[in-house]
Amino acid sequence: MQSWEGRFKSQALLDDQALLACMAYVDLNPVRASMSESPETSAHTCAKQRIDVLEENQPEKKTIESFVGSKADKIGLPFRLIEYLELLDWTGRIIRDEQLPSGYKRGAIDDTLPPILERLTFNEDAWKVLTTKFEQQFNHWVGLENIVKQTYSDKQYQRIPSTAKHKNLFG
Numbered sequence: 488m489q490s491w492e493g494r495f496k497s498q499a500l501l502d503d504q505a506l507l508a509c510m511a512y513v514d515l516n517p518v519r520a521s522m523s524e525s526p527e528t529s530a531h532t533c534a535k536q537r538i539d540v541l542e543e544n545q546p547e548k549k550t551i552e553s554f555v556g557s558k559a560d561k562i563g564l565p566f567r568l569i570e571y572l573e574l575l576d577w578t579g580r581i582i583r584d585e586q587l588p589s590g591y592k593r594g595a596i597d598d599t600l601p602p603i604l605e606r607l608t609f610n611e612d613a614w615k616v617l618t619t620k621f622e623q624q625f626n627h628w629v630g631l632e633n634i635v636k637q638t639y640s641d642k643q644y645q646r647i648p649s650t651a652k653h654k655n656l657f658g
Contacts, residue, residue: 501630508617613656
């Protein structure tokens, strides 16, 4: 019998796409598990905490990292909160569409993708895999193929494992 520790592992997030994929994976867990219908009704997620802070017009809690956008002089998540929430909503809708009967849609998605998706050039099919099967895809480092290869090189690995999944999922 496997102990509870066997379920947990550590994966390094090496770039912005890996960070976003992992955040969305965690924040959408209650939606995928049918425990809630949306991020704003999901208990115990950072997305819910951030939405509550916005609705109550309160300062952000010190227990979660702040979104700072593209301000190079600030330490924090390199996105704007509104962009992340749009990405999370969009992701939740494409995951739901896949799970619902053919022709039935929970919500309409605009013809234009959220700005962060255009900027990071996410592939919709790859994004579905990243946000629904994140843990099964990678053993250690997560990110763009060239960054993962550089990390293996920097760590002086003699044999570099395949980075095909990185290339397929991150471009």
